[in-house]
Amino acid sequence: MAVAISSGLLIGVSLLMATALQWQLTDNLDEGLRQRADTIAAFVGDTLPSELSADEDLLIQVIDSNGLVVSASANLAGAQPITSLRPGIRNISGVPGRPEEFRVLVREVSLSSEQVTLLVGVNNDDVTDPVTILARLLAVIVPTVVLVLGALTWWLTGRTLRPVEKMRVELAEITGTNLGRRVAEPATGDEIDRLAHTMNETLERLEGAIRRQQRFVADASHELRSPLTRIRAELEVDLASGEPSDPTRTEQSVLDETIDLQQLVEGLLHLARGDDDVAHSDFRPVDLDDIVLREARRLRERGRVAVDLKGVGAAQTIGDPHQLARAVRNLLDNAERHAASTVTVGLDEIDGRVLLTVCDDGDGISPQDRDVIFERFTRLDEARARDTGGAGLGLAIVRDIITRHHGTVVLDNRAATRFVVELPLVP
Secondary structure, X not given: OHHHXXXXXXXXXXHHHHHHHXXXXXXXXXXXXXXXXXXXXXXXXXXXXXXXXXXXXXXEEEEOOOOOEEEEEHHHOOOOOOOOOOOEEEEEOOOOOOOOOEEEEEEEEEOOOOEXXXXXXXXXXXXXXXXXXXXXXXXXXXXXXXHHHXXXXXXXXXXXXXXXXXXXXXXXXXXXXXXXXXXXXXXXXXXXXXXXXXXXXXXXXXXXXXXXXXXXXXXXXXXXXXXXXXXXXXXXXXXXXXXXXXXXXXXXXXXXXXXXXXXXXXXXXXXXXXXXXXXXXXXXXEEHHXXXXXXXXXXXXXXXXXXXXXXXXXXXXXXXXXXXXXXXXXXXXXXXXXXXOEEEEEEEEEOOEEEEEEEEOOOOOOHHHOOOXXXXXXXXXXXXXXXXXXXXXXXXXXXHHHHHOOOEEEEOOOOOOEEEEEEEEOO
């Protein structure tokens, strides 16, 4: 395609050059004809000789009003008018005894007693010869340039696309079993090098996403298997026992496991929707203090820990009230699970941001565990019982919700267990 376009441009430029040269030479020749005609008209004057002196390549005829040649140059002696008597400049051929083409000017001239027509012609070789030479040169040069350009384009294109083809082959060989493989970067600093670097960054992100997905599926399978196994064991023991079982105890145990299983599934679905970016949130101004007080009231009603709300003030943010309620509930449930006796909640508007803090007076979280507590299925005490430890999704859901609300949640390093949530303030 590039060669075809270049060839078209070269041919167009060649034609333009030949046309411009022909036009310029013709214009110069016409100007010379006019000057010669002026000179001859002045020379003829009142006395009109039958034969006019002229160069071999100069044709002159003087024709009267009856169309008869009354005077001519020696090379046209006895010849009839060589062209029509219509005034103007034109190219003619077929001049008696002359095979070449002539450029002829026809104009009327006033003699003493009559109007005559003056014909002055010159050999057109001064125009045709340079144009022909140029055309022949271009006929050789243009194809040669096109061939050289085509070969150079083919070589450069092949040299440029060779790394791209190599990257294509390498990408085609990357499968789920060799996710760590990367394409070769030519280190040339050009577009191909940047393309390879971008591909490797994309592959890095894809590998991370696939690894997280695989880990998520594996963890979810394990977490779902555990309550199902306990439910099955409970029922099998009752069925295998020869003695009458306590239906109420069995039903309560299965109900507790089913509730835990339902909460686990809901947590997994929430995170899956967040990962796939399909969670449709109803964002609007929300009184976060109403949500905090409502969830704190629920915590107090359970009666396991005291809840200190003296630091809760009015604060309004933008978000989905249901999702924000879930995030606050998860933070309070986590604090209740680890508190010795008291959970302290604070809420305020500071420096254009909403600041929510949740603290407990438990043993705290060790420094080496502070970076992993927001990961999915993270339970710091593996020996903790299921009914008190949870599935390890609560804080992961908190981070997911807060992040989608353009906020942050961190564990304050200055306190044993103090979670700090920042959210945008309503403008």
